[in-house]
Amino acid sequence: MSLPEDVRRLPGLVTEADEPVFAEPWQAQAFAMTVKLHEKGLFTWVEWADALSTEIAAAGPDDAAENYYLRWLAALEKITQQKGALSETERLERKDAWDRAAKATPHGSPIELGAGTRT
Secondary structure, three states: OOOOHHHHOOOOOOEEOOEEOOOOHHHHHHHHHHHHHHHOOOOOHHHHHHHHHHHHHHHOOOOOHHHHHHHHHHHHHHHHHHOOOOOHHHHHHHHHHHHHHHHHOOOOOOOOEEEEOOO
16 A cells, blocks of 8 residues: 555654554554544644644654654644544543453453443
């Protein structure tokens, strides 16, 4: 699969043979969610670049390169909230649900939302 030109031009995106390279699966998922939300029209690439560059700048020049996708995720959380895709309460509820599911999932198994649900 070849990446579209506008995706290949995203800042900091490491590619190999025209495919993105990620250190962890969650990074690929954050990237994919960003591309999909852009395709759905939630934000433009200019808006995304502004959101991401704001997060990177806020982290400062001494921020480690391996934190890039943490900044990406923070930018994604903020832009989806700013665009009204979800409220802060909804974001925190979803984050808590994923945290509970991750803690209830044996290492190496896929995380299923709903695992570790409080009764």
